[in-house]
Amino acid sequence: MSANDKILLAHGGGGRLTDELIRNVILSTLGNYSLNKLTDSAEIKIGQTNVCFTTDSFVVKPLFFNGGDIGKLAVCGTINDLAVSGSKPLVLSLSLILEEGLEIEVLRKVLHSAARAAKEENVEIVCGDTKVVEAGSADKLFINTSGIGLKLLKADIGFERIAAGDKIIVSGTIGDHGMTIMSHREGMKFESEMKSDCGSVAQICANVIDALGEDIKFMRDPTRGGLAATLNEIVNQIELGIEIQESQIPVNPTVKAAADMLGFDILEIANEGKVVIVVSAQKAQKCLEICKQCEKGKEAATIGQVVKNGEPLVELVTKIKGRRIVQMPYGRELPRIC
Amino acid sequence: MLDRINIAYSQIDKAHKLLGRRINVMEVCGTHTVSVFRAGLREAFPKGLKLLSGPGCPVCVTDQGYIDVVLSLAERDDCLIATYGDMIRVPGRKGSLERKADRGNIKIILSAQDALNLAKQNPGKKVLFVAVGFETTAPATAIVVNEAMQQGIKNLFIFSNHKLVVPAMQALLLDKNNKIDAFLCPGHVSVIIGSDAYKPVVEQFKKPCVVAGFEPMQIIEALAEICRQIVDGKPQACSLYSAVVTGAGNKTAQKIIEETFDAVDGYWRGLGQINKSTLKLKEKFSSLDAEKHFKVEFIPQEDITGCRCGQVLCGLIDPPECGLFAKSCTPDTPVGPCMVSSEGACAAWFKYARRKRQK
Numbered sequence: 001m002s003a004n005d006k007i008l009l010a011h012g013g014g015g016r017l018t019d020e021l022i023r024n025v026i027l028s029t030l031g032n033y034s035l036n037k038l039t040d041s042a043e044i045k046i047g048q049t050n051v052c053f054t055t056d057s058f059v060v061k062p063l064f065f066n067g068g069d070i071g072k073l074a075v076c077g078t079i080n081d082l083a084v085s086g087s088k089p090l091v092l093s094l095s096l097i098l099e100e101g102l103e104i105e106v107l108r109k110v111l112h113s114a115a116r117a118a119k120e121e122n123v124e125i126v127c128g129d130t131k132v133v134e135a136g137s138a139d140k141l142f143i144n145t146s147g148i149g150l151k152l153l154k155a156d157i158g159f160e161r162i163a164a165g166d167k168i169i170v171s172g173t174i175g176d177h178g179m180t181i182m183s184h185r186e187g188m189k190f191e192s193e194m195k196s197d198c199g200s201v202a203q204i205c206a207n208v209i210d211a212l213g214e215d216i217k218f219m220r221d222p223t224r225g226g227l228a229a230t231l232n233e234i235v236n237q238i239e240l241g242i243e244i245q246e247s248q249i250p251v252n253p254t255v256k257a258a259a260d261m262l263g264f265d266i267l268e269i270a271n272e273g274k275v276v277i278v279v280s281a282q283k284a285q286k287c288l289e290i291c292k293q294c295e296k297g298k299e300a301a302t303i304g305q306v307v308k309n310g311e312p313l314v315e316l317v318t319k320i321k322g323r324r325i326v327q328m329p330y331g332r333e334l335p336r337i338c
Numbered sequence: 339m340l341d342r343i344n345i346a347y348s349q350i351d352k353a354h355k356l357l358g359r360r361i362n363v364m365e366v367c368g369t370h371t372v373s374v375f376r377a378g379l380r381e382a383f384p385k386g387l388k389l390l391s392g393p394g395c396p397v398c399v400t401d402q403g404y405i406d407v408v409l410s411l412a413e414r415d416d417c418l419i420a421t422y423g424d425m426i427r428v429p430g431r432k433g434s435l436e437r438k439a440d441r442g443n444i445k446i447i448l449s450a451q452d453a454l455n456l457a458k459q460n461p462g463k464k465v466l467f468v469a470v471g472f473e474t475t476a477p478a479t480a481i482v483v484n485e486a487m488q489q490g491i492k493n494l495f496i497f498s499n500h501k502l503v504v505p506a507m508q509a510l511l512l513d514k515n516n517k518i519d520a521f522l523c524p525g526h527v528s529v530i531i532g533s534d535a536y537k538p539v540v541e542q543f544k545k546p547c548v549v550a551g552f553e554p555m556q557i558i559e560a561l562a563e564i565c566r567q568i569v570d571g572k573p574q575a576c577s578l579y580s581a582v583v584t585g586a587g588n589k590t591a592q593k594i595i596e597e598t599f600d601a602v603d604g605y606w607r608g609l610g611q612i613n614k615s616t617l618k619l620k621e622k623f624s625s626l627d628a629e630k631h632f633k634v635e636f637i638p639q640e641d642i643t644g645c646r647c648g649q650v651l652c653g654l655i656d657p658p659e660c661g662l663f664a665k666s667c668t669p670d671t672p673v674g675p676c677m678v679s680s681e682g683a684c685a686a687w688f689k690y691a692r693r694k695r696q697k
Contacts, residue, residue, distance in 0.1 A: 006437075008436060008437075016669075016670055017670065020670075260552075263369075263372070263680060263681075265376065313692070315692075316378070317378070318376070318377045318378040318382075318554070319339075319377070319554070320339070320343060320377055320378070320379070320382060320554045320555065320558070321340070321343075321378075321382055322377050322378020322379050322380075322381055322382035322554075323378045323381050323382070323692070324375060324376065324377075324378040324381070324690040324691070324692075325689075325690060325691070325692050327688075327689050327690075330669050330670065
């Protein structure tokens with residue numbers, strides 16, 4: 001990146017440009033052992049206790065959508081980052097950036113929703129901050145949440161633990177959140193048939209770790225950039241390939257139709273209540289059963305496996321038995337979905 | 339489904355044996371290009387058939403000179419540029435619309451109607467509508483042109499570079515280097531123009547023209563139909579997408595195109611000038627005509643050095659044969675339009691085809 005480059009929307013899209021910005025501008029300035037790992041949360045030792053610490057900002061537009069709102073999203077998003085890191089979420093901070101002119105009633109509604117989501121997950125919001133900016137300097141309401149979780153003793157999660165033969169499980173249908181938001185914005189008529197999956201995956205994560213311990217190799221919530229981004233982040237770190245089966249990937253047919261109509265690849269569409277789990281082949285079936293027993297994992301499926309043949313690529317075997325690679329998305333298509 | 343695939347593949351094998359060489363089918367439409375790649379069809383097909391990507395991506399066939407004019411108008415403080423998303427990353431000689439977007443005057447629109455709304459919401463600005471696309475988007479532009487006239491809108495200007503598909507197909511076949519045995523015809527365009535519109539191509543050049551939908555199975559069966567016609571020696575213009583594409587097409591849409599535009603000679607990237615292939619506003623709409631209002635004229639420009647998009651979209655080479663492909667030209671740093679547009683052959687090839695990963 002040169003001195004004259006400017007920030008593009010695609011730098012926030014969770015794809016290749018985001019990655020470039022993080023590596024070339026942020027890590028080159030702020031990088032350290034913990035930050036450089038680019039995991040969903042940092043693991044810190046305080047005394048004899050291992051805790052996970054993470055932060056996330058939320059700028060979704062519209063503020064309210066079918067299945068959730070920015071308040072619920074802000075709480076669940078940070079809870080999910082803690083949960084997929086193998087920790088039990090304990091406390092959150094919640095900071096607001098408000099635009100002059102925002103109706104107090106809107107704020108109240110968002111905060112009620114955040115409180116409800118936190119209560120459901122037994123997480124307390126223990127600190128926060130409020131700033132107001134002039135009309136036009138922000139779009140209504142932005143939220144930042146940070147969170148601390150207690151590392152689960154049985155959790156042993158990391159890219160380095162992934163091996164050829166491991167199975168890939170996704171906890172339910174993909175693309176629901178991103179397509180709900182985009183259809184809403186574009187006024188598509190099947191919007192009402194779609195619902196964001198905005199929610200917590202903490203129960204699924206805790207249950208699979210509790211039952212299977214170190215057989216759970218890695219977990220990540222496939223948010224911006226969708227399944228395509230998450231799987232590519234994995235192969236970039238492990239120098240092994242991943243092969244997934246199109247016919248096994250759970251998708252809501254309306255969501256698929258909307259994505260096709262707008263020309264999107266469903267694999268690149270964001271989720272806000274799903275987790276991708278890499279599990280040993282021996283325990284994959286058990287892991288799938290545990291997911292399915294959870295309320296939010298009923299439609300979980302084993303979609304593929306880690307393979308060792310040739311290059312570290314994500315490859316999709318299509319329904320008609322063709323093959324193609326799945327790349328890290330560019331990121332431009334999906335501004336402000338979370 | 340696999341049975342149907344096998345039947346189709348055996349039809350392809352039969353035609354391959356009969357001809358004693360590979361059959362080259364051009365998919366004219368960018369949406370087909372993407373569908374084919376997404377389904378992994380290229381690698382799954384019998385070896386006797388090859389798909390050539392054609393000039394069916396509106397962004398890709400737009401001449402460099404047109405883009406340079408849009409970029410120069412984007413620098414004016416009194417102008418808002420209303421454009422479809424795919425256009426914003428096409429590089430011109432002075433950057434791209436995306437790189438100019440920080441001034442806030444580049445507006446991505448989803449329909450022509452949005453451009454009209456933009457003009458109404460911004461009475462103090464001149465809204466330039468970057469009107470590209472084939473017969474699919476031309477009717478929507480035509481409707482907006484007529485509405486703007488009726489409503490007396492004074493600040494909307496149409497920079498029309500709408501293209502017609504059939505003249506391009508004919509131009510491709512007139513090139514003696516062409517390798518095309520048949521056309522897989524575009525689903526969306528054919529909804530408007532109808533499958534009969536391809537009859538002149540079949541009559542003049544004896545090449546099958548088969549319209550297909552975008553599902554992988556529909557594409558496979560259309561290719562089998564093409565092979566059947568080759569084996570029988572009876573090329574036809576027909577539609578396998580009969581639920582939506584009729585022989586006559588959409589007469590209402592055709593009528594409004596005819597009433598709003600004149601088909602004039604126009605420049606295409608890669609193909610050069612093609613007779614009566616480009617739609618310009620009729621004289622009676624000249625107050626809305628951006629070229630007249632801003633007194634701009636686009637002069638066809640050579641492609642950027644080394645870029646072979648022109649040959650890619652004529653089906654003469656596959657993208658990896660271009661020296662820039664996946665080296666200096668990638669979706670993050672596109673040199674030519676075929677790498678920019680989500681429906682461009684180079685972008686699809688880069689995104690979906692297997693190749694050595696560049697670190």
